[in-house]
Amino acid sequence: MRWSEAFIPTLRDDPADAEAVSHKLLVRGGYMRQLMAGVYSMLPLGQRVRAKVMAIIKEEIDSIGGQEFLLPQLHPSTIWEETGRIETMADIIMSFEDSKGGTVILGPTHEEIFATVATELTSYKQLPQLWYHIQTKFRDEARPKSGLLRVREFTMKDSYTFDVDFEGLDLQFDRHLGAYKRIFDRLGMDAVAVRASSGAMGGKESVEFMVRSDVGEDEVAACSSCDYAANLETATSTLAAIEDPGGMSEPERFATPGVRTIADLEVFDGGARSDRQIKTLVYLLDGEPALVLLRGDHALQEQKLADTTQSIEVRAAHAEEINNILGADAGSLGAVAVDGERILADEQLRGRRAMTTGANANDFHLRGVDIERDIAVNEWHELRTVEAGESCPNCDGVLEVFPTIEVGHIFKLGTFYADKLGLSVLDENGTMIPIVMGSYGIGVERNMAASIEANHDEKGIVWPIEIAPYHVVITVVRPDDERSSEVSAAIYDELTAAGVEVLLDDRKERPGVKFTDAELIGIPLRITIGPRGLESGVVEFAERRSGERRDVAIANAASEVLAFLEAAHS
């Protein structure tokens, strides 16, 4: 492709509405343009990269036995009613009414639709199956952001597995795990597989693939010495036990005028260290109130609360609701002598004595509280949020916590869809058994963006070879110089014939502009051809990633490019 004929609208300035590096570079580099919030047009460069990402994904899923389908984007709402997800996913589902008055859903994902096709599976002999497609998804995200990282219309590869039992599911799951690792590796990302919350969708187990990034939305706790890594939503740690002093025979109430926070009580005369206080939170779990108790210096992990109580809607009670339930305001709450409310306590409070907590009367607290004696805890759970610096639960290493981008998520769905949609086969005894499903997603555009987050410098994008829109850019310093254009055309032809994707920068621009653009759009190798080098029979190679430059004899240019590509692939 000649750059002079290509549509590559690069921009000198960062777009005003971009924050994330990948967003800025994709727009500045002429890869895409925004149409509306969370919806982007892919320009030629963007589409080339997108196609390459899809090709890699397809290759890896095919390699573990995947069969490619193409299921519709338009779904009848009735199928979504059968699984109940029209309710649970209501906030992101986009739909419209057709001319007959029926509701049509723009597919946010395809479990229901693949499962519908799978009703044709009737015998155990037909299993296992691994089906997938690469399709546009629509999700009305409340807040699209960061360019391609969080959008409302995007492409996803989603695969689904169908097995006779959980052993089969485990095998398919492990194969996907391997395929996904290879995919992220080829996309130039160091993805960590972490255990995740499977959410409210009846999943037994799920693994997320996370790439470290400042613009990530999920936090991961990872051990610096072993391979422990988990989404903060499920992460645990080992904490040193705290020695409590001798207790009292019963709690003692004392006045604490103006004390409203854990920190206030720490410095209050007669107060207590935060790790010797009990924090009392009031939550509504699917509308039902519950008291949640934590050590004073610990933070609640709401997802753990939701998972452990099987709740869909979890939220902190409002000030008014708190007062109605406990008769005091936040800052003076406690669970001592509370009767008739569901009380959940974090494991870290087990056995603690002589603790200080609110007295359920404004401006009063209790000291000398023995949890097991004085509080009617109904359930003990792991509920707190792990913090950086704590000890790894698996070894004696230290945990670090950092933001990440979720680039893939794989689920063991189990028999949820089989139960809802009647997926079953007859086994060898003629008994009807439910089909065990798994589902496995990768967002194509999000992975493009995540790859940029992981592969860029102050000059622009640094694409991994496999997904670069072009392998090589030939920068013709003086396109009006006859010898320059002859040599560049010759090298261009030779490389193209060898299957190399080359962008020939023959624009009538100053060299600086061309160098800057080539670096911005991130082509892995630049060949600079100008009169100065040609005089001594050479062209210049400049590697984007290392910045390394070297002169190469004209005659060797093409073969050296092939060697470079070869080396980069291995």
Place this chain on the structure above:
RNA sequence: CGGGACGUGGCGCAGCUUGGUAGCGCGCAUCGUUCGGGACGAUGAGGCCGUCGGUUCAAAUCCGACCGUCCCGACCA
């Protein structure tokens, strides 16, 4: 959904407080000089000032409503 900011040529912005001919940089077009790291000069094209309504002799500017975009939070199989 709560909080905040912003909407002015293709891009980035000023002008609005104090109403009166719409401006700057980049980019774009033509010509000339340049030409191995974002050149210079000359000339020129390009704007329903987000939309609707109100106030006024007169609105980019004041008032109201709406729409849109971004950021923080909530949310996110």
